[in-house]
Amino acid sequence: MKKKVLIIEDNNDxxxxxxxxxxxxxxxxxxxxxxxxxxxxxNTHLPDIILCDIMMPELDGYGVLHILHKxxxxxxxxxxxxxxxxxxxxxxxxxxxGADDYLTKPFxxxxxxxxxxxxxxxxxxxxxxxxxxxxSLGNLISRNDGxxxxxxxxxxxxxxFFKKNQVIYYDGDKGAGLYLVLSGKVKTIRLAEDGxxxxxxxxxxxxxxxxxxxxxxxxxxxxxxxxxxxALCMIPRDQLEQLLHASxxxxxxxxxxxxxxxxxxxxxLMQLAYHSVRKRMAExxxxxxxxxxxxxxxxxxxxxxxxxxxxxxxxxxxxxxxxFKDEGLIEKKGSLITILEPEKLAKMKN
Numbered sequence: 001m002k003k004k005v006l007i008i009e010d011n012n013d014x015x016x017x018x019x020x021x022x023x024x025x026x027x028x029x030x031x032x033x034x035x036x037x038x039x040x041x042x043n044t045h046l047p048d049i050i051l052c053d054i055m056m057p058e059l060d061g062y063g064v065l066h067i068l069h070k071x072x073x074x075x076x077x078x079x080x081x082x083x084x085x086x087x088x089x090x091x092x093x094x095x096x097x098g099a100d101d102y103l104t105k106p107f108x109x110x111x112x113x114x115x116x117x118x119x120x121x122x123x124x125x126x127x128x129x130x131x132x133x134x135x136s137l138g139n140l141i142s143r144n145d146g147x148x149x150x151x152x153x154x155x156x157x158x159x160x161f162f163k164k165n166q167v168i169y170y171d172g173d174k175g176a177g178l179y180l181v182l183s184g185k186v187k188t189i190r191l192a193e194d195g196x197x198x199x200x201x202x203x204x205x206x207x208x209x210x211x212x213x214x215x216x217x218x219x220x221x222x223x224x225x226x227x228x229x230x231a232l233c234m235i236p237r238d239q240l241e242q243l244l245h246a247s248x249x250x251x252x253x254x255x256x257x258x259x260x261x262x263x264x265x266x267x268x269l270m271q272l273a274y275h276s277v278r279k280r281m282a283e284x285x286x287x288x289x290x291x292x293x294x295x296x297x298x299x300x301x302x303x304x305x306x307x308x309x310x311x312x313x314x315x316x317x318x319x320x321x322x323x324f325k326d327e328g329l330i331e332k333k334g335s336l337i338t339i340l341e342p343e344k345l346a347k348m349k350n
Contacts, residue, residue, distance in 0.1 A: 002028040003120060004047040008038030008064060009082060010056045014105070018051065021109050022116075035059025039067050042074050049119055051103070054083040054094070065097050078119040082107075100161055122161050122231065160232050162186075168209070168224040168232065175213030175220055177236040181205055184230020185291075188222040189308060199308035201264070202227065204291050211257055214240065227305070275350055277312055281320045282348040284309040285330070289339045298331075298338035 005027045009015040015031055022029045030045055032038035035052075036059045042050060050068070054061035061081055068074040081094050084105040094102065103115055162168055168179065168186060179186075181203050188201045188209070200222050203209055213220045214237060244251040275283065284306060288299045303314045310317065321337070324330045329345055331338040339345065 002026060003049070004028045004030065004045060005116065006030045006032070006038065006041055006045065006047040006050045008032045008035060008041075008050065008052040008056070008061070010034055010053060014053075014082075018112065021112060025113055027116075035061065035064045038064055042068055042077070043071065046073060047077060049078045049080065049116055051080050051082055051116075054081055062093070062097060065094070065099060069098055078122075080115055080119065098160065119161070160234060162226040162230050162232065164226055164228050166226045168226065169220050171220060171223045173220050175210055175218060175237065177234050178211065178214045178240055179209035179224075180233045180235065181207050181209065182231040182233055185227040186224055186230060186232070187227045187305065187308075188224050190222045197304075197308040198311060199305060202288065202291065202309075208254075208257060211254060215254065227301075277310075277316055277320060278323070279348045279350045280310040280312065281306070281317070281324070282329075282345040285337065285339060286342065286345055288337075289342055298336045300335045301337065302335055 005022050007015055007018050007022070007029065009018065009031075010033055012033070015033065019029050019031050030041050030047060032041050035056050038050075038052060039059070041047075042064075052061045052064050059067075061083075065079055068077065068079070078100045079098065080101045080103060081099050082103050082105060100119055101115055103111060162184075171190065183205060186203045186209060187199055188203070189197050190200050192198060209224055209232070210220060212218075244254070287309070288301065291299075303317045306321075307314045307317045312320075321330070321332055324345075325332050329339075329341045331340055
């Protein structure tokens with residue numbers, strides 16, 4: 001079956017050009033000249049992906065996205081904004097509202113087709129990760145009614161895709177809900193008073209972001225950024241609070257997760273305070289090596305991120321990695337690091 005694409009654009013030349021390109025590429029294309037007509041077409045035809053201009057009469061792109069997200073049948077449709085405005089505030093607003101990507105005008109035919117194909121492929125991958133993550137929830141929740149309700153909440157939510165280095169939320173943002181990592185990796189960073197970055201955590205498949213903000217009803221205390229292309233599901237605060245009140249077992253399990261998170265951060269602070277440079281670097285690499293997703297064949301990380309993890313300067317990271325490589329503890333090719341002697345790293349003298 002042909003994939004269905006809806007283009008909502010008030011500029012006739014741009015809209016007609018996109019319709020022609022996508023038609024030649026084998027897509028079934030629907031077009032609307034304004035936001036209201038676009039919403040009607042989306043509800044009627046349930047396209048596989050939507051391309052939408054931001055600045056339009058009657059109903060702008062933000063309004064279209066807001067309305068479609070309120071309808072369960074259209075909430076999970078990948079949504080790409082077409083915009084000539086590339087200011088950070090517009091990008092951030094659109095992504096926070098749930099847009100999947102941006103195409104900045106003018107764009108060429110290849111950019112358009114690549115953006116659509118990429119989002120459609122990620123939607124298929126997303127369905128796979130949803131299934132796997134839902135199965136793994138059985139290890140988190142023991143009561144069948146709580147498990148069924150949490151599965152229902154997650155299934156009704158739209159998966160969000162984030163590109164490498166894209167910010168998921170900022171330090172000080174209101175804690176709107178809880179994030180579940182479906183694929184990829186996310187890092188959390190806090191800034192010290194002198195401006196240095198400290199990496200407070202790395203999260204991968206089936207791990208939760210924002211538990212502290214969720215349970216304490218406070219803003220996020222760090223900034224979360226995609227370490228690589230990743231998919232996340234955001235569970236809104238109000239829905240999760242209802243579940244926590246209705247299922248004490250679920251609440252207890254999340255408190256355990258929060259306690260584990262606090263313990264890990266306390267251990268990290270102890271290492272920063274009392275461990276030598278070599279031992280801090282060894283501990284940082286072992287944390288990456290022991291990630292639940294498995295990094296036995298090596299992991300990619302920048303010098304800057306390693307410095308933030310270990311609390312040291314990037315120059316010190318380079319020297320220490322060179323020493324470890326010369327000692328046969330690791331293998332390093334560009335940003336790819338392979339641990340050769342995890343036992344020796346674990347027994348590194350302070």
